[in-house]
Amino acid sequence: MQKQRMSGQNQKTDKRIAWPIIIMNFTGVYDYEAFAWNNKFIWLDCRHLYGTDGYCDREGALALKGMIADxxxxxxxxxxxxxxxxxxxxxTDKLETPFSLIVFDHHPDMQPPLFDNILSCGSWVKDILDHNNNCKKVIIVGSSDKLIQAVPKGYERQVRFYSETTLMHEEGWQNFSSGHINGPVYISIDKDVLNPASAATNWDQGSLSLWELEKLLAVILQKEQVVGIDICGECSTTLNLFEEKRETVMDSRANKELLRFIRSSSGLQ
Known part of the structure; x- marks a missing residue:
């Protein structure tokens, strides 16, 4: 598979400019997802890194920041x-102007880390709010009502939730659709917000269908100035080869469809 590198200089948030598609391959799962087999995509091989799985220590953070620097x-x-x-x-640390963060995730990812000064997959939203002055607002979509209740107090003015239960009602969809954010928006999607028929992940999952997620994304892509998007939620490899193949096919299909939808809805190439 040919893997291309591209300079990040002079990229702008402009629908006339092709956005780079970057594959950060930690577990090797993308080697088995057909959507990623595109020689125009930029592949970053992260499999050799230590201190990055679940928790990111200082050495891991330095290595990753260096890897995405360009x-x-x-x-x-x-x-x-x-x-x-x-x-x-x-x-999002690379954004130099104020922005809002919209997170699609079954988990709010706002718990204090178990170890001081170590970033984790369960604390990163809180860390952004605590340390990134350019982040003015966070909107978390599709999270479990129970997990939202466990979010630490003190962030009520900065964070808005559209919980899994809220989105089951028409009023919740209307409230989401009628909202507007002044300024740039960065979108982060964890596929664990989807139901198990739409994606396979290594965490417990929500109830949105892929079609429902795209309907929510359409509101943002058509109304807001989107300055970046990331997508996670791949399923770690297992010892069951049949399940592993089923999971990678399912996730590849979901990634391919999300990428197609993002491009068609935003005008980006």
Whole structure:
């Protein structure tokens, strides 16, 4: 498979400019997902890195920041399983102007880390709010009502939730559709927000169908100035070869459809 590198310089949030598609391959799962077999995509081989799985220590963070240094936040970044969702922080740290973050995730990812000063896949949203002054608002879509209740207090003015239950009612959809965000928006998608018929992940999953997720994405892509997108939620490889093949086919299909939808809805190539 030919893997191309591209300079991130002079990339702008402009629908006339092709966004780079970046594949960050930690587990090797993308080697088996057909959607990624495109020689125009940029592949970043992360399989040799330590201190990055679930938790990201100082050495892992330095290595990852160096790896993405030449690439812009403006792009579609595939960042492997939900264990690496904290990479959204590194991508949004590259944005130099105020922005809002919209997260589609079955988990709010706002828990304090178990270890001080170590970023984790369950704490990265809180870390962005605590340390990135350019992030003015976070909107979390599709999370479990129970997990939302466990979010630490003190973020009510900065964070808005559209919970899994809220989106089951027409009023919740209407409230989401009628909203508008002033300024740039970065979108982060964890496929665990989808039901098990739409994607296979290594975390417990929500109830949205792929069609429902695209309906929500359409509201943002058509109304807001989107400055970057990342997608995670790949399923880690298992010892069951039949299940492994089924999962990679399912996730490849979901990734391919999401990428097609993002391109067609936003005008990006």
């Amino acid at each position: 690439y812009p936040a403006e792009g579609v970044h595939f960042i492997d399983s939900g264990n690496y969702h904290y990479l959204t922080k590194f991508w």
